[in-house]
Amino acid sequence: MIDLVTSGALAGLSLDPSTLPQQLVNGLLIGAIYALIALGYTMVYGVLRLINFAHGEVFMLGAYAALFVSYGFGYTADAGDIAGGTWTLLAIMLLVSMISCAIVGAVIEFFAYRPMRNQTRIAALITAIGVSLLIQYGGQLFLPAQPPPSISEKVLPADIRGSYDFNLISPDPQLESDLAAAKTAADAADSELEKMLTDTGQREFDLEPEHPLRAAKFETIGEVRSLSAEIENSSVSVTVPRGQAVMFGTVVLLMTLLWWLVMHTRTGRAMRAASHDFDSASLMGINVNRVVTITFIIGSALAGAGAMMNATFLRTPLTPFFGFMPGVKAFVAAVLGGIGNIPGAVLGGFVMGLAETLVVWAGYGQYKDAVAFVILIVILLFRPGGLLGSSKVEKV
Amino acid sequence: MLQVNGLNVFYGAIQALNDVTLEVQEGEVVSIIGSNGAGKSTLLRSISGLNRPRTGEIKFLDETIVGVSADKIVDKGISQSPEGRRIFTNMTVRENLQLGAFSRKDNEIESDLEKVMDRFPRVRERLKQSAGTLSGGEQQMLAICRALMSNPKLLLLDEPSMGLAPNLVTEIFSIIKELNDEGTTILLVEQNAHRALEVAHRAYVLETGKVVLSGDGSDLLEDDRVKEYYLGG
């Protein structure tokens, strides 16, 4: 039995260096989204010592908000021939997602978490779980999910379509010309075969496998295939769809804005004071309830931005349950970086993204969700404070 | 300036303050002494709005402040340096001071910062340091500075000498005297009864949540009971 497990486990391992850079880039792109969501977790935990289980669901709602905006502008699944979207449309989708998530976050805090402030942490955590489940299963009653919709690619303006291609290691020109020649040969063999079939009125599968023309066709096609593979394996290129590059830039911008807010404004100081302890913050004249609400609003808005970009540029299919895994991964990211630590959440997000794509690259795509949990367990066992240190040390 | 009448404060089912009545006149230093668990901190917390009394009245400048939230009480002019100092260790000294002035909306904050630092040069030295790296005495001074930054009419000090070396204690109390000479009204809670009574105009003795003795600071210093229980015989 052990034998079966290990031989089965390692059988999928395949490390192809030529695809590594692409996967690293993919990791950074998805990591950016995880980082945005992780910021919400870390900020809320910093202020309330609560794991906002429902954060992933806020993310999910943000994606649906963006979807509905796109529907409102006509980009439904059966839209047919509709002109490409505009930057304005994207901006509106982003704003609507962020605002609706901010509202949902504030509402959840007010109705579900604030009443639990004087209860045990476990009680608050259970409430958070309840809210998460309620949004998922409640969403199932109201949101379209069969089949899972995704935002139409036509939403992207014309100048965002396409991608940036980077050839890191160009293919051998000799191979390329060989490939060109092989393709020509394949086409020639194919047309010769077609001609013969038309002349004689036969069909291809009537012929014997060893028929010279048929054999020639398959041989030349085989040559094309093996040359293509060789070229692919020997060259290294990275493709970044333009939309995802824009997405990355927006994420960086949002993070910078957040950093400025937290470190250099009065509100940010109030947030940091409240995350230290409520009573002292109140003694400074800080309205702690307001700070908590602001924290939720900002964290949720960031998740909404991440959701809109995820749905629009990565075109994930939406279901009421699809926010759960990104939520878990982002939570692990926050813990990885040090829960309560804002730069930590960003670092954690990128590490999670990279870990995920590396697992896929290694051939174990079916385990990519399990990776998050493994990382979580490893971090909590060996370095619970996270890579950059937690803002609150758990002492007895 | 401050009037507390018949205050009853409960933690769940446990009564922490029992029918407490006291007052603070403008310009005074009033000390509250008593042993551990007597309810001194609870009293200050209730005045600052962190605990809500079950019954009783607290009036500041003839305005009832019971039930007003803690942050608004700072607006009204009461500021506290809490028990254990509670400075924000995740921020710099400067940021701590800026937070002290959080409730202010005027333009004089920077100049007040300067003035406060003139009085406490050690704080100025450490302006950019993380507050967590300060020594106990420095943290206490920072806590008091921070409380002063809001230009309070009434300053509450909760055990300012706790855990400090004797020479620092002397320094703290001379600062308290100085502040009062310059016009700040101070309500002081202390376990160090001797110092607290020395510096006070009037004082109250709190025991298991009740006011058991009150009078002028100098009188209480001579009182036999006080001597026996709090001044070491």
Added chain:
Amino acid sequence: MNPAVEIQKPSLLKFWGSRVISAIAAIAFCAGIQSLGGPLADNEFLYRIIVLSGLYVTLAVSLNLINGITGQFSIGHAAFYQVGAYTAGYLTVRMFSTQQIGEVPWLILMCLVGAAAAAITGLIVGLPSLRLKGDYLAIVTLGFGEIIRIIAINIDEVGGAYGLSIVPKIQSPWLIWALAILCIAVCRNLLKTAHGLPFLAVREDEVASSAMGVSTTKIKVTAFVIGSSFAGAAGALLAHYEAFITPDMFKMEVSFIVLTMVVIGGTGSITGSTVAALALFLLPEWLRGLKEANGDALVVSAPQLLGATLAIIAYIALARRVRDHYHGKPIQKAGFQFGVAAASLVLFFLFKAVFAQIGGLAGHEGWEINSLRMAIFAAVLIVIMLLRPQGVFGHHEFSWAWLKSLFVKKKQEAS
């Protein structure tokens, strides 16, 4: 104080008296369950849920041992359930046909196997998790649960995502309930005897307990191991009753349902877990069977749903106000609470009528009651946490003594 903590130093009669009564009741109950099979032959659905509810009782009480009684917070209980089911199921598929033991003895053996496998898993989960505090521990247990589920999906040998068929199907209703009763008895005894006090002490104050020499580590791990063993045994029984298991049957959903049962019943109250497990398993099944007058499944209309939501929000706000701000006599407080509940009911009808006037809502087809099930679960969880976080039963426990006291009281009052 806390009735569950009373140490009995009774006379021999009292000591054995209640135990004998319990044992007789237990045997009678199991026999009764088994014999129900006859009369309920045509209502297979009903019989099945009566039997399966026993599994949930085991799951809830065993989770309660970990969560409620030692104050840890595990939410990945389905993992142990799954490990037990798959281990036992796989062994049966491989080995049953090659040996001579009868079906039921084999099943009992498989229970032990499932329990052992789950216990080992519990050890693996429990040991490292001890350092972690509440919420972190919760996530880790959830994580372990998911890891196990994902591993199971990817091992083709046990059927992967398609599941594992178990031959032969061994259905033993009395054994399922015997396990449940055993679980209750074991947990109860762990509490009531000297062995049990350390468990409660760890829950109440870990620092103090360790200062007094209670090995909190040992206690916590023991709780994990015992709790997971029972879940594993339940898993083995499930596998053989249904004769088919898939990883989907052990999704996080299951962990949450069991957690809800424990929380609503009262973390720390075995009685609470039992009652809540039965209620929360049987009620939805019963609701699922409800039909409209015309034979269609029961449908909840949009105005009803919205009206109920608003009425519940109003109820929560009012009930909390009464709970937190009324300091008068308990009987008056209870009266107020009753009034609040009645008022909310009135509000429900009011809101429903108002919403029914809105064309779009009245015309909406509504939802079958079954599709609302999980959402209602979640809502109930939130409501309970907001109104009564200690659960319906709090720390109270059923006992024969309590039952007796109901009758004795009258006599005492008379004299």
